[in-house]
Amino acid sequence: MPTGVSIRDVRAQLFAAADRILLRDGPSALTSRAVTAEAGVAKGVLHKHFDDFDAFLAEFVLDRVERMDADAAALRDAAGTGSVVDNLTTALIAVFESVAVAVVALITYRDELRARLREVWPAGVPVLTEAAIMIGDYLGAERDRGRISPDSDVNTLAAMLIGSAHLLFADRSNRPDTEAVRRIVTTLLGPEA
Template identity: 40%
Template sequence: MSPRGVAITGVRERLYEAAERVLAREGPGALTSRAVTTEAGCAKGLLHNHFADLDDFVAQLVLHRFRLLAEQAATLSTRAGEGSVTENLNAALLTLLDAPGPTLAALALVRPGASARIREAWQRGAPGLNAIETSVTTYLEAEQRLARVPATADCATLALAVVGTAHHLVMTAWPGGPAPHERLRHVITALIAGKHREGAGGDT
């Protein structure tokens, strides 16, 4: 436990990491303010010193994770011309399905107050699926200029299809259920390979 009056550095990140461990171990129903602070090894009131309430904490946790995913997706365009288009997309988008992604989605769904705050933040421009979709479009357009994606391909539509699939799988997965990673991999492969067949060539 942290002594009273002693500052903890990186407290939000510490609480986020603790919450993700609780979710991975016990599921959404176990997430309470006390469970998070106990897991983090800090004073019980610390969470409420930094967040308005548990809904605010959950919303900020989800937004934090999406911001990290959006930052990672933004690096996709630096891989243009390297490896294969399919594997580059797989590497970027499969992280959406990694734990605790589906569990966080389930948690947000059962907490309407958190869901409302997340939507409001996205409407104000916080990074979310739209940012990831934009990064995927930018990457595909870069590969298109290198002739590794057919000139006839609609990169924005392809990006919407793969990101939308990832979102669907995140929202319909459940802790302990079948891993959705292979389903997303197959969709990405089918979409990109299909466009290459239409374009008669290119490196998938």
């Protein structure tokens, strides 16, 4: 990349490169050099926009959490429509087919990243915690509509759904089918959902 050439939306370009590396090669392959090479920019570009590589990774993770807002809104809007099982199955697949599983592995892999995230994130692993909040909000809306049991502990159900789905998707090389996710949702919510 020639010097002096303006790069449009460099953060998005670097984050997209990190996505591709994580999904293709896993967290051990994610280095500043790999990210800048994948993005097609000079190495100094990353360090011009971020204090260091762990600062880049922390902002990358938080950006991926923020991207879940649209999915959360769509799921909340689905409350009262379709079947609860279908809505949750679709939502869980969308969460775990994204970069979420790879981000969890990245956070586990890098001690400094975990430490930085603890400074700005209240608890848990950011993408999984946000997904559990999204699912819990949806389940609460469905409970309010009488489509799931009125005594359902929606936050516990949400955590159980996220944890169970994460176990299915944790192996990046073997994508579970929709029916496997549906079985988890049906088992946890009951066949009447």
